[in-house]
Amino acid sequence: MDPRLSVTLRVALALLGGYAFAWGFIASGMTALHAAGMEFHDAQGLASLLGFLLFLCVFLWTFAARSLLRVGVVLVGGGALLIVAASSLQSALVR
Amino acid sequence: MFQSFRLAMSWVHTWFGLVLGFVLMAAFFFGTLSVFDREIDRWAVPATRVAAQPMPSFDTVLRPVLEGMQPEAEDVAALRDELSGPVPTRFDINYWDIRSTRDPVTYLYAGYEVPGAKSPDELAYDMRLLVAATGELLEEEPAFIGTGLFYPLHFNLTLAWADLGAWIIGLAAFSMMAALVSGVVIHRKIFREFFTFRPRKALLRSTLDLHNLSGVVALPFHFFFALTGLLIFAGIYFPIAETQLQPLHELHERHEEAQSAVPKRRAGVPVPLASVDAMVVQAQQRWAARGQSDKVEALILLHVGDANGRVVLSNAGEDRVTSAPGSDIHFRASTGEVMHESPRPSATGQVLEYLAGLHLVHFRHWLLRWLYVLGGLLGCVCIATGFIFFVEKRKAQHARAGSQGSRIVDAVAVFAVTGMLIATVMLLAVNRLVPEGLPGRNGIQGFAFWGAWVMAFIHAALRSGPVARAQINPAWREQCWVLSMLAAAAVALNWLTTGDHLIKTVFTDTYWPVAGMDLSLIATGLLAAIAARHLTRRERERPAVRAHAVPT
Numbered sequence: 001m002d003p004r005l006s007v008t009l010r011v012a013l014a015l016l017g018g019y020a021f022a023w024g025f026i027a028s029g030m031t032a033l034h035a036a037g038m039e040f041h042d043a044q045g046l047a048s049l050l051g052f053l054l055f056l057c058v059f060l061w062t063f064a065a066r067s068l069l070r071v072g073v074v075l076v077g078g079g080a081l082l083i084v085a086a087s088s089l090q091s092a093l094v095r
Numbered sequence: 096m097f098q099s100f101r102l103a104m105s106w107v108h109t110w111f112g113l114v115l116g117f118v119l120m121a122a123f124f125f126g127t128l129s130v131f132d133r134e135i136d137r138w139a140v141p142a143t144r145v146a147a148q149p150m151p152s153f154d155t156v157l158r159p160v161l162e163g164m165q166p167e168a169e170d171v172a173a174l175r176d177e178l179s180g181p182v183p184t185r186f187d188i189n190y191w192d193i194r195s196t197r198d199p200v201t202y203l204y205a206g207y208e209v210p211g212a213k214s215p216d217e218l219a220y221d222m223r224l225l226v227a228a229t230g231e232l233l234e235e236e237p238a239f240i241g242t243g244l245f246y247p248l249h250f251n252l253t254l255a256w257a258d259l260g261a262w263i264i265g266l267a268a269f270s271m272m273a274a275l276v277s278g279v280v281i282h283r284k285i286f287r288e289f290f291t292f293r294p295r296k297a298l299l300r301s302t303l304d305l306h307n308l309s310g311v312v313a314l315p316f317h318f319f320f321a322l323t324g325l326l327i328f329a330g331i332y333f334p335i336a337e338t339q340l341q342p343l344h345e346l347h348e349r350h351e352e353a354q355s356a357v358p359k360r361r362a363g364v365p366v367p368l369a370s371v372d373a374m375v376v377q378a379q380q381r382w383a384a385r386g387q388s389d390k391v392e393a394l395i396l397l398h399v400g401d402a403n404g405r406v407v408l409s410n411a412g413e414d415r416v417t418s419a420p421g422s423d424i425h426f427r428a429s430t431g432e433v434m435h436e437s438p439r440p441s442a443t444g445q446v447l448e449y450l451a452g453l454h455l456v457h458f459r460h461w462l463l464r465w466l467y468v469l470g471g472l473l474g475c476v477c478i479a480t481g482f483i484f485f486v487e488k489r490k491a492q493h494a495r496a497g498s499q500g501s502r503i504v505d506a507v508a509v510f511a512v513t514g515m516l517i518a519t520v521m522l523l524a525v526n527r528l529v530p531e532g533l534p535g536r537n538g539i540q541g542f543a544f545w546g547a548w549v550m551a552f553i554h555a556a557l558r559s560g561p562v563a564r565a566q567i568n569p570a571w572r573e574q575c576w577v578l579s580m581l582a583a584a585a586v587a588l589n590w591l592t593t594g595d596h597l598i599k600t601v602f603t604d605t606y607w608p609v610a611g612m613d614l615s616l617i618a619t620g621l622l623a624a625i626a627a628r629h630l631t632r633r634e635r636e637r638p639a640v641r642a643h644a645v646p647t
Contacts (some may be wrong), residue, residue, distance in 0.1 A: 022333070023333060023335065026333050026335055027335045027339055027340060030335070030336075030340070031340065031343065034343065034347070038441075038443065039441060039443075039444070040336075040343070040344065040347040041444075042441055042443040042444050042447070043443075044329070044330075044335070044336055045326070045329070045443065045444075045447040046443050046446075046447065048326060048329035048333060049322075049326055049329075049447070049450070051333065052269075052272075052322060052325050052326065052329075053322070055269070056269070056272050056273060056276065059269075059273060060104070060107065060273060060276060060277065063097065063103040063104070063106065063107050064097070064100050064103045064104070083339070086339065086340065087339065090339075090340055090342060090343045091342075093343060093346070094342045094343055094346055
């Protein structure tokens with residue numbers, strides 16, 4: 001692969017893929033914590049705190065990993081799964 | 096793509112550090128100034144150079160002022176599009192919000208009902224500023240440079256549109272965390288960095304020493320501030336509760352409202368207001384019994400004149416990092432009886448508030464505040480030496496290859512380092528130079544600040560030629576001299592226009608906010624002069640490197 005394209009892909013995946021993954025983590029984390037009895041805004045704050053640190057880890061991992069494909073699958077696929085999980089848990093709680 | 100983990104981290108450190116470093120420099124520097132934003136306000140608005148006062152009596156002092164307030168004519172005119180009916184001539188009060196923090200100015204805000212508005216939540220606003228000690232009402236928009244400009248620059252670069260500035264600052268804070276982790280990975284010998292600074296070695300070596308030293312000495316400080324900065328604005332960066340999880344959020348809000356003893360809406364029954372001063376006394380007794388500060392920081396009257404009206408009193412956060420249980424007390428406005436006290440926060444809530452509280456620095460502790468300044472300035476040193484290292488490492492090679500890369504980075508670095516300092520000190524000097532009461536004075540000050548910053552960049556770009564020959568951009572030295580002279584001018588102008596000189600503000604009539612500003616300006620000027628002299632010597636030592644083959 002052309003090195004410029006490779007770097008651009010990694011930067012995009014690290015920022016956007018990492019963001020989607022962090023969004024999924026925070027959304028599902030805060031829903032799960034709230035379902036377990038934690039106050040809504042406490043759950044949001046705690047999940048965000050951990051979410052930022054997780055974002056940092058996956059961001060750095062994107063640059064360190066050998067296979068960009070694996071990173072893409074984990075971040076985009078995992079992020080989508082977490083987002084769906086948050087919404088499903090929410091509909092169970094709101095009903 | 097990268098040969099090893101260290102090389103991958105090195106790439107992240109170099110390029111994210113460089114691109115976002117220019118934003119980070121502003122976030123760190125104006126954040127540092129924001130530690131003393133109120134003191135900068137005192138320096139810039141001499142009418143407020145009096146000792147901090149407790150909040151004045153509501154019943155005798157504040158209430159007459161508040162009752163005389165109405166939305167400004169131009170704000171009312173701007174409401175026209177939001178109305179379905181005619182524009183009202185007089186507005187009924189919705190809330191009053193009075194603030195007095197660690198400064199002598201009491202801020203009075205008012206929100207008014209807008210009859211016939213398309214949205215039921217539409218309000219009109221007015222505000223006044225009262226100097227409690229003198230009873231003087233200040234002009235409409237005093238030049239509060241510290242709280243009004245430096246503080247917002249720190250967290251949103253004054254780009255409020257679509258939270259654009261907050262997003263840029265957030266990306267920079269995230270890059271700071273990435274740069275710190277990757278920096279530690281690159282260098283490995285973290286313990287040795289604490290004790291390594293070799294200023295007499297080659298510039299490349301001593302720059303790297305200083306970069307590593309300033310990075311590791313305050314490593315927890317830098318990481319903590321980047322992380323908690325992101326956390327404070329988590330709702331902007333991850334607006335999950337307003338989008339994906341809005342149904343759950345609303346469900347929670349309805350539960351809270353149902354359980355609360357405090358009425359959320361107006362009853363529609365007019366009832367007169369009881370003595371607020373008596374409520375203040377009652378609140379102070381409760382705070383004193385808990386061993387908390389008895390200074391009122393916020394006095395909020397909701398649904399003024401209504402049977403559901405209430406008065407919320409909060410005490411100053413000067414003696415603690417986070418809000419304490421019972422620090423907010425709600426009174427029934429018509430009778431003065433206590434309706435509700437803020438409960439003890441949960442363990443999670445306390446941890447989150449503590450993290451935010453350490454970032455926001457509401458507590459009063461002058462030594463700790465100066466340590467914050469030191470930590471912030473170390474961050475600035477770390478970022479600035481990062482730029483210089485980037486340029487020094489590459490410029491000989493670029494000169495041989497005929498590349499302009501390091502020349503451009505160096506010019507932007509001048510803009511971000513000395514340019515930013517010149518803009519800041521220029522603003523202070525112009526603040527003292529332009530007479531108060533002159534129409535458009537705030538516009539002139541804004542023009543001086545941004546204009547000086549842009550001029551510094553143009554100057555740096557025009558003088559950047561020597562960098563392409565592996566020499567030093569003379570703009571660094573020249574801007575250091577300009578900064579030095581501006582700092583001296585600001586101190587002198589302060590003396591001439593207000594009569595406040597250091598002998599007075601330190602010894603005979605001590606007033607630390609102004610003395611601290613003058614002393615900091617003198618220190619800035621001296622350091623800039625020393626730097627300029629060093630640069631003069633360095634520039635003479637550098638032989639030029641010519642390009643082998645200059646493509647023309």
